[in-house]
Amino acid sequence: VSRSSQASAIHRAVGLLDHPTADEVFMHVRRREARVSIGTVYRNLDRLVADGRLRVRQIGGQRRYDSNTATHAHLHCTRCDRLIDIPWRDEEGVGLHPVVQELGFRVEDQILELQGMCAACQKTEAMTREEIPE
Amino acid sequence: VSRSSQASAIHRAVGLLDHPTADEVFMHVRRREARVSIGTVYRNLDRLVADGRLRVRQIGGQRRYDSNTATHAHLHCTRCDRLIDIPWRDEEGVGLHPVVQELGFRVEDQILELQGMCAACQKTEAMTREEIPE
DNA sequence: GTAGGTGCAAAGTCTTTGCAGCTTG
């Protein structure tokens, strides 16, 4: 278990921020909690993920950390890159999909991501179209 | 539409290889088809994705390109990083999930990835355990 | 000639790592 003040501040920061990147965690901790370096942030995030206390997802070119370790899906707005949690469980038993069984693949985790456009970005786009009609 | 010999060789290579990275495409084309640079590979892959002729996914730290543009899911072996296509369509209408509607999120694409261990890696692991029991 | 592509190399972004020093027990 983590003991240093940096380690606990890093873990706490992920919970406070919304699907932060390593750099966002770094900024947050450095600004309000403790002296820390980016290398330490990466080392601790790696450890927390390995221990199952956090999850990571690669979104838009960088890793985002998620303190919600329960099974859930994400809405990913490809315009503003925001990630929104939505409750989800595999009602359909897709892990038991016949092809998966046939292949002898052992499913350990499921990732579902719905990509699209969040309400805010839809509004922005609508306004832009009004102002600058083609 | 792409016209240069490099462009068509790059497109073809993605179809021949199995979920290749940009570098694998680069190696393949350079070796068997035409003189090409890595920058040109990236530029053409980007274009093909923008045109909807290819899909990309970020897996294990790098992008992998997929010539299968139909809706399908992936099995991702986290041991050997292999990607396996499996047929899948959203039978459950998860895009219409009440929470998604409530948020006014417009779903444009769905990504389902089952992470785990492929049959080959399960065998390898089993053999390793026999040889080096704890 | 011009629009669009290309090779090359430099620059960028994000992540990892070697190392000496600090902390805790």
Added chain:
DNA sequence: CAAGCTGCAAAGACTTTGCACCTAC
């Protein structure tokens, strides 16, 4: 003092880009 962490800075892996040249109408 041993084990485990840390800051710092250099190194890495992967991707993007500026620029001069080339190629096809």
